[in-house]
Each structure stands twice: as structure tokens, then as C-alpha cells.
Amino acid sequence: xxxxxxxxxxxxxxxxxxxxxxxxxxxxxxxxxxxxxxxxxxxxxxxxxxxxxxxxxxxxxxxxxxxxxxxxxxxxxxxxxxxxxxxxxxxxxxxxxxxxxxxxxxxxxxxxxxxxxxxxxxxxxxxxxxxxxxxxxxxxxxxxxxxxxxxxxxxxxxxxxxxxxxxxxxxxxxxxxxxxxxxxxxxxxxxxxxxxxxxxxxxxxxxxxxxxxxxxxxxxxxxxxxxxxxxxxxxxxxxxxxxxxxxxxxxxxxxxxxxxxxxxxxxxxxxxxxxxxxxxxxxxxxxxxxxxxxxxxxxxxxxxxxxxxxxxxxxxxxxxxxxxxxxxxxxxxxxxxxxxxxxxxxxxxxxxxxxxxxxxxxxxxxxxxxxxxxxxxxxxxxxxxxxxxxxxxxxxxxxxxxxxxxxxxxxxxxxxxxxxxxxxxxxxxxxxxxxxxxxxxxxxxxxxxxxxxxxxxx
Numbered sequence: 001x002x003x004x005x006x007x008x009x010x011x012x013x014x015x016x017x018x019x020x021x022x023x024x025x026x027x028x029x030x031x032x033x034x035x036x037x038x039x040x041x042x043x044x045x046x047x048x049x050x051x052x053x054x055x056x057x058x059x060x061x062x063x064x065x066x067x068x069x070x071x072x073x074x075x076x077x078x079x080x081x082x083x084x085x086x087x088x089x090x091x092x093x094x095x096x097x098x099x100x101x102x103x104x105x106x107x108x109x110x111x112x113x114x115x116x117x118x119x120x121x122x123x124x125x126x127x128x129x130x131x132x133x134x135x136x137x138x139x140x141x142x143x144x145x146x147x148x149x150x151x152x153x154x155x156x157x158x159x160x161x162x163x164x165x166x167x168x169x170x171x172x173x174x175x176x177x178x179x180x181x182x183x184x185x186x187x188x189x190x191x192x193x194x195x196x197x198x199x200x201x202x203x204x205x206x207x208x209x210x211x212x213x214x215x216x217x218x219x220x221x222x223x224x225x226x227x228x229x230x231x232x233x234x235x236x237x238x239x240x241x242x243x244x245x246x247x248x249x250x251x252x253x254x255x256x257x258x259x260x261x262x263x264x265x266x267x268x269x270x271x272x273x274x275x276x277x278x279x280x281x282x283x284x285x286x287x288x289x290x291x292x293x294x295x296x297x298x299x300x301x302x303x304x305x306x307x308x309x310x311x312x313x314x315x316x317x318x319x320x321x322x323x324x325x326x327x328x329x330x331x332x333x334x335x336x337x338x339x340x341x342x343x344x345x346x347x348x349x350x351x352x353x354x355x356x357x358x359x360x361x362x363x364x365x366x367x368x369x370x371x372x373x374x375x376x377x378x379x380x381x382x383x384x385x386x387x388x389x390x391x392x393x394x395x396x397x398x399x400x401x402x403x404x405x406x407x408x409x410x411x412x413x414x415x416x417x418x419x420x421x422x423x424x425x426x427x428x429x430x431x432x433x434x435x436x437x438x439x440x441x442x443x444x445x446x447x448x449x450x451x452x453x454x455x456x457x458x
Contacts (some may be wrong), residue, residue, distance in 0.1 A: 004122045004157070007087050008195050011035045014332035016086035020047050020076065022270075022340070023128060025058050025090030026174040029065055032074040039075050039082040051076035056314045058336040059339050059366065060167060083118035088195060091127045092163065094270060095278070103132060103278050108139055116147050121155045124191050127209075128163045130216050130275055130280035136160040136356055141184050153185030157234050159192035160209035167269075168337035175242035180201040182212030220275035221293055226261045227272070228296035231303055234263040234432045243434045245419050265417045266303040266345025268334025273300070274358030286339035300437055304348040307417060307431070308356065311392065314415055314429050320391050328380070328390045330407065331397020332364040339366040346396035347372075365401055384410045394419060 007013035013036060017028040021044040032038040041149040042048055050057055051074075054067030070076065083089060083371060084218055093107040108129055115125065125144075127136050136159075141152045149157045166172060179196050181203055183189025196203045206212050230248070237244040244263060252260045267273050276297055280290040312322045334344035341347055346362075351372070353360045361380045369378040380386065387410040395404070398418035407416055408426030417431040429435060 003195060004124060005191060008191070008198055011198065013037075013087040013195075014039070014085050015088045015090065016041060016083050017090045017092060018042075018080075018114075019092040019094065019107075019129075020044075021094065022058055022060070022167050023165045024090070025051075025056075025061060026165055027090060027092060027128070027163075028074060029061060029069065029198050030174050035073065036199070037073055037075075039077055039086065041077055041080060041082065043078055043276070045078050048076040048078050057339075058167075059337065060169075060173065062303070064217070080114040081118065082089075083115055084120070086118075086123065088124045088126070089115055089119075089131055091125070093129050094275070095129045095131050096270075097274055097277055101277060103281055105131060105135065108135070112140055112143055117145060119144070119148065119150070119156065121150065124157045124159070124188075124195065125242050126159045126161055126192055126195075126434075128161055130162060130220075130271060130278070131213060132278045133210040133213045133217070134282070135213060137184065137360045147431060153187050157183070157185075157188040157191050158209070159183045159188050160212045161192065161196065161441070162212060164216075164219075167300055167340060168335060174200070176201050178204050179213050180204050180206060180215050182206045182209045184209055214279075215278040216271075217275050219361055220271045221279055221296075222271050223291060224267065224276045224300065225296040226259070227267055228299040230261045231263045232299050235306065238433045244432045245422070245430055245434075262419070264303065264345065265307045265349055265356065265431070267300045268343040268345050269340065270342050273297075305350060307345075307349050307394075307396075308352045310429075311353070311394065311415060312356075313433070314413065315392060318391075318413060322353075324359060325391040326359045326389060327353055327361075328387065328393045329353075329360060329362040330364075330377075330393060330395045330402060331399055332362050332367045332370065333397050334401070336398045337366070337400055341367060341370060342398075349394070349396055363402075364399070366399060382407070387411050 011034060016039045017024045017030050019039045028040040033363045035145045039348050047057060051066055051070060054063060054070050056063050056066045066242055091108060091111050093111055096104050098104040125140060127140060141158050144150060145152055145157060152158050159181055161179060164177045165174060179200050181192045181196060183192055193203050193205055234244045248260055251258055277294045281291045283290050315322055315325055329346060329350050332341060332344060333348045334340055334342060350360055350362060363382045364379050387407060393407060393411040393414045395416045395418050398420045404420050405424050408421055408424045414426055414428045417429055419430060421428050
């Protein structure tokens with residue numbers, strides 16, 4: 001332990017980050033900025049080649065950030081053999097759901113197999129991937145001890161620290177977001193704390209890796225169930241003829257005991273749609289059934305279909321059938337100001353419209369094209385005549401760079417699932433089935449975003 005601790009204190013430790021997505025690349029960049037020698041490993045050679053040219057594919061990381069570090073303190077590779085040089089190994093791999101909606105930890109298992117081939121004594125291994133309580137002990141500690149005869153806490157050190165990257169958040173990033181950390185043993189935890197404190201502002205220890213794993217699941221389950229609550233209230237208010245957006249604005253004037261969450265076409269990304277399912281799946285192994293969590297997941301996952309039903313009604317009210325209607329979707333990313341489509345409700349709405357026979361195109365400045373069912377689909381150019389010719393324009397993602405005034409001025413009919421047209425005049429219908437209420441008639445409220453942006457968007 002003394003050798004690796006000294007390397008951390010002197011910043012001479014070599015760090016390897018497995019997985020260079022939003023999380024892994026952000027961690028790798030911050031560690032490199034702190035003068036660590038960092039190897040970023042990803043099997044996607046397109047990513048590593050782009051980084052080697054000094055280019056970033058993550059919206060929150062600028063090209064100049066990569067260019068100033070690459071080949072000096074940051075090295076992007078796709079070979080796992082560099083793990084032999086690593087004193088600290090950080091696993092930042094996706095943990096999606098499989099076809100049966102069960103946790104898929106195969107990428108963690110594969111990473112551990114690679115680590116075992118190259119790992120030596122006095123190495124610190126940290127898992128950051130979101131997963132169920134018990135993963136670090138089951139898939140890393142137990143496997144390494146059996147296959148290498150190295151004892152965790154004595155020969156090798158293992159921690160868990162949940163990622164808290166919020167893509168598109170301009171206020172909080174890896175460096176200034178409090179970092180939770182739990183170790184398999186007290187010595188493991190101390191090493192992990194010392195390492196993260198060497199380049200992050202605030203590290204918060206917890207008693208175990210299982211507790212740290214549970215922290216992330218609690219955070220996103222909290223958001224999932226509250227988003228589901230407001231989504232269900234949106235459906236209810238639709239039946240009752242009440243404008244849910246007006247209700248939320250008014251409720252947000254209460255300075256205590258209330259946090260605003262917002263409805264939308266669904267939830268997306270790599271966390272909120274997935275993390276509660278990990279928790280529910282794990283709980284069943286202990287004979288506990290999370291009915292509340294599963295109900296929230298069901299409500300949120302059905303919001304795209306509610307959007308389709310509203311689109312059908314809007315067109316019907318204007319004497320148009322959904323089939324063969326020309327519809328433009330504005331935004332295809334899962335949340336504002338990111339180029340990430342994972343679990344995107346906008347994509348689900350796009351697909352459902354196609355299935356119903358609509359003629360669907362999309363505009364998204366951050367996603368110029370994507371592949372769906374083997375076909376390349378490209379973003380259109382948002383021209384006035386093209387907007388005017390559409391039977392309906394649907395706002396599905398609220399990127400801050402989009403000129404919604406321009407769209408409203410030219411669209412014959414606009415359906416806003418994000419309430420970004422609150423101060424814009426036009427033929428607009430809001431999610432919930434109501435015409436947009438004029439800003440002058442609603443309370444003058446300032447909605448706090450609590451540092452995470454508008455709840456319910458991601």
C-alpha cells in the first residue's frame with residue numbers, strides 16, 4: 001500500500017481508464033489535468049483515433065481540452081496490454097439491460113478478465129459503472145482473489161465510486177460534483193479517497209462498496225418515481241381539463257417542501273430508465289418486490305405512446321389523419337444539449353409515428369444522422385418552407401441552440417412536449433392537450449433547477 005500511496009501523493013501513478021464514453025473520458029481528462037499519466041482504453045477504434053487527432057466526441061469536452069493533453073499525459077488506445085503499466089485502473093463501462101430487461105454486466109466481466117491477465121500487486125481497481133448492490137464484491141473482489149491468488153485489501157485494492165456525470169450540465173462536472181466512494185476494506189477506501197481527492201474537489205466516503213452502489217440507484221430511482229408522478233398527473237389533468245404546466249409553475253412558488261419535476265415524452269439516457277430496474281431486479285433476489293419502482297417504470301415507458309395518442313388527436317381536430325401526415329420531430333437526443341440517443345424517448349416517438357404510417361423527418365443540430373434498422377437517417381435543414389409544409393411539428397428535445405420562435409412563426413401547427421414555447425405566440429398545443437397559456441396570465445415564478453437542469457428531461 002505504501003508504494004501506491006506514495007505514487008498518488010507524488011502524482012507519479014499511471015492511471016488506466018477502461019471505457020471512454022461520457023464518464024470515462026471525463027475522468028481521464030481530469031486525471032490527466034492533475035498530471036497523472038493516463039491511458040484511456042476503448043475497443044471502439046473510431047473513438048481512440050479521434051482522440052489521437054485531438055478531437056472530442058463528447059459535447060461537454062472541447063477539442064482544445066483533448067488537444068492540450070493527448071500524447072503528453074493522455075493516451076488513447078484500444079489494447080488492454082497497457083494495463084500492465086497501470087497502478088490505478090478505473091472501469092467506466094455501460095451496464096445496459098438485456099432483451100429480457102435484466103441487468104447486463106457482461107462488459108464488466110470482460111474488463112475484469114482483461115485486468116486479471118495483466119494486474120500485479122499494489123494496484124488500485126475502481127468500478128464506476130452503475131450497477132446493483134454487491135457487484136463490486138461479486139464480480140471484482142471474488143473473481144480476482146480466486147483467479148490470481150491476490151488478497152484484496154492486502155495485495156490489491158478494490159473500490160466502488162458511482163459516476164455522477166450529467167451530460168449538458170454547465171454548472172456541475174466531474175471535478176466539482178461530490179464523489180461518493182466505498183472500499184472493500186478500510187485500506188482500499190483510504191487509497192481511493194486519496195486518489196480522487198488529488199484531482200476532485202469533494203470526496204465523500206461511505207461504509208462499503210454496496211452502500212456506494214446503492215447511492216447511485218437511490219439518486220436515479222428518486223428521479224424516476226417523481227418524473228412518473230408528474231407524468232401520471234399530466235394524464236389525469238388532461239382528463240380534467242387542467243393545464244399541468246400552469247399547476248407546476250404555481251406549485252413551484254412554494255419555497256419549502258416541494259421540488260419541481262416536469263413531464264415529457266418519456267425518459268432516456270444511460271441512467272434513469274435503467275438504474276431503477278437494476279435495483280428492482282436485485283431486490284427480488286432477497287424476496288423483496290419493488291411495486292412502486294416498477295409502476296414508475298411502466299408509466300414513464302408508456303409516455304411515448306401517450307404522445308402518439310395526442311398527436312393523433314391534434315391532427316384529427318384539424319381534420320387530418322395520422323397516416324401519410326407530414327411530421328417533423330425537433331430533437332432526437334434523449335435530453336437537451338447532448339448528442340446522445342441512448343434510450344431516447346424522441347427516437348421512440350419517431351419510430352411509433354413511422355409505424356402508424358406518418359411521413360416523419362427530424363431536425364437535431366447535435367445529431368446530424370443516425371442508423372436505425374440498417375438505414376441511415378439524416379437531419380433535415382430547417383427551412384421556412386419546409387416547416388410551413390408540415391402538417392405538424394413536434395418538439396421532442398429542447399436543445400437551447402434551437403430557435404423556437406422561428407419554428408413557431410412558420411409552423412401551421414406545433415405540438416410542444418417540453419414547454420419551451422411558454423413565451424412564444426403561435427398555434428401551439430402543449431403536452432397534456434392544452435393550448436399554451438399566455439405568460440402574462442401565469443404566476444411569475446423562478447424555477448430552481450437544483451443544479452441538475454429541469455427534472456424529467458433526462
